[in-house]
Amino acid sequence: MTTNLPAIDVHAGLAARRPNYLQVTKGFWSWAATLDHKRIGIMYLIGVSMAFLAGGTFALLIRLHLWDPHGALFTGPNGNVTYNQIFTLHGAFMVFIFIIPAIPASIGNMVLPLMLGAKDVALPRLNLVSFYFWCAGTALALYAILAGGFDTGWTFYAPYSLYTEQAVVSIGMGVFILGFSSIFTGLNFIVTVHKLRAPGLTWFRMPLFVWAIYATAILQVLATPVLGITVLLVALERTYGVGIFDPRLGGDPVLFEHFFWFYSHPAVYIMVLPAFGIISELITVHSRKPLFGYKLIAFSSLAIAIISFLVWGHHMFTSGQSTYAMFAFSFLTFFVAIPTAIKEFSWVATVWKGSIALNAPMLYALAFLIIFAIGGLTGVILGSLNVDIHLHDTYFVVAHFHYVMMGSIALAFFAGLHHWWPKMFGVMYSETAAKVACGLIFVGFNATFIPQFIMGSRGMPRRYATYVPEYEFFHKFSTIGALIIGAGVAVMVGCFVHSLFAGKKAMQNQWGGVTLDWQTPTPPPLENFDTPPVVTHEVYDYTTLDLRTLQTPAS
Amino acid sequence: MSHDHGFVVPAPGDGFLPHTVAHHFDTPTQEFQAAKLGFWLFLATEILLFGGLFAAYFFFHQEYPQTFHVGGAQLNWVLGGVNTTVLLLSSFTMAMGVRSAQTSQKRKMQFYCWLTILGGAIFMAIKCYEWHVKYTHGLGPPVIAGMHVEQWFKDTHNVMADVPHGHLFFALYYTMTGLHGLHVVVGLGLILWIIRDGGKGRFHANYFLPVDLVGLYWHLVDLIWIFLFPLFYLVS
């Protein structure tokens, strides 16, 4: 890491005579044993992308099977059990292996230290350990598939998860290890934000993506251990019959649900808060306008994090907990809508009269605004105790969480990739192909899940391998939508891969951002900045934007 | 700007080694505070991990108070009290060990750390003995994977016959003291490492961070036991 080369004047666009972080060392071990957060972010990106494709394949299998009311793919005496395994795999892969790590560990790792003006995260070796824990957890999950699979649903509720096939312990231990990966990432980011900010970078000059990741990290550290103890107890119960969740032995399956959802509700905010952070960044940059209500958005991230710990019982309205607990949970659930709505309105107010660039990242961000509005509002509907009694375990719930998890979070992830791709790799993808992919995904997504809202409200239960003919039209419509999503994702992936081999050079500051991540050379050097930055202006002050950097090619 | 060498913290005298601050930190204070904050966050996760078990304890205590009353009477409160005392003493010796590192007293630090290990070892010995006694009475712990309740909870002296689901109390007892014991063993390993590296002169008034962090870990182990003791041994 010793360099004696002169500092680069980014604005003059001199050809770099020092290597960027991709070039500085080569070979397998320079990646496998790297301590560079950017390389770790890329390794995570490859990993979670593969998890996404795997989870998406399982999703297509589900939708193809549901083409026919009697089940099109998994027939025969074990067909229903196989179907159960497939939707369990879809959920487990998407939730634990893809979404929870995706934005924080890939985009967060790549971008957070850049945004703070730091050389790396606070604990680089822990960062690498996080990544290897992710690998180990995923390996255990794959082993669990080979060892016979698991058909409990990704929520592995007791008492079924206590009695059913073998591999529950394997996947449980995989989830335990993945949980620690998540905890270590969150821990690292909290310390980084507290201790490694550049001089002049006060809390209220931090980009909102950093606030979002910070709030997420709090949740990762405080909530995930409870998931850890839950899977440990399930494993102990399966192995030694301890009886804590087993009603035959005096245990209480509702206690399992309390433990599980104590983590899993904050978990959904672990998933969505980073997405909010990405949207905040994209909206401001691509409208070239400071974010409306910066402090509101910053504090709303923290408010969402705190309130998320108070509402988990809204997943358990039909489980048998006391009515009074249900009143409390339903009442508290409505409060989480307030900070969330503050964000949505602030984003819209930012776009209003901004100088909008309708490029691929912005299209994804605008799609997010529409889709998340639907997803969030249907969440409020489900939070109403009386209505949820009818909608619980129907496709209405499935549609709601896919609107927030896929339509919002995954779309924000794609948006972030399109936005920071030129920064990380110094190349641009084909704008046309990216827009086509975005259009396909948006159309396909709505085609898949709007029918699910309708049939859910008409009673179609979730996790059923077969159904009555009344719902056939909706299922077929939904399956076609899923295929369109598949096509869109294929175009997007092809677009990115092509850019790595034959993409045009990106610009130093492709979009005209003014946060520190856009002030560093593109792609960044190993220690991120040629001279350590000192921050002297407010965070989204576009008067400081040097337009020459949008014309200067990347090094 | 330090691209190639981190800030070097000098040794305070003979027999000690200097410490090089990691390259992405600007000052040793920044490194110290970052590491300490990170470790406190890790301790927070441990509190929540064990906390889940405590929640299960309180839940079942509320549901089956008689079971806990009778179950607690089966445990030897004297041994539990001795264990509590031993762990508190070891916490004291650990704190003294950290203090010795802070004042560059190498031999004293190692001495106090050995005392701490002794305390931890006595604790584990008593714990193993207790588990063994329970085992001979047919009250567990389950030792082979795949056992059903009736196989490990035989209750040969029928002490839990009159209360519902007696195995629940003991299941919680073994899970909680077992997980705690695992943490004690890990702690002993960490302290051994501190003694070894301390012997090389790595820890002194200008750099004692690892000793401080291992000390925090050991105090956490003591903290958990402070709550476990009354809940299991004094509940009758």
Add this chain to the structure above:
Amino acid sequence: MTATDHTHAASPHDPHGGDHGHAAGDFGPHHVTPASTFLNVLIALLCLTVITVAASRVDFGAANLLIAMLIASIKASLVIAIFMHVKWDTAINKIVFLSSFLFLSLLFVFTLSDQATRAWDSWPSKVKAPVDKEWEHPSKVGSHQ
């Protein structure tokens, strides 16, 4: 091999350090707790342990567990504040450990109050039906394999 005392503090005669010495150099925040403080805390903890055992002999009825936990909390506070040095620590470290207990208490409060209030419901939810048939995995029910 003799233990040399490197404290900067004003009492070099006492090898255990007589006061709140500040260790050498500017290499990080250094508050060195005097050994006497540690000893006092140890004695307090041992006394509280005796009190815990004594209190368990008295039956306070429903408050038994609460009182035991209260005494344990006092002991814990001493360990955290003095042994773990939190009293002299940065604000953020204090916030971190306090938050962990705060959020843990949420788990306790909601779970326990759920269980406690189940009896208030009008239907007999505390009645557990007897299980007289062994559960069978759905793939084996009614199959011929």
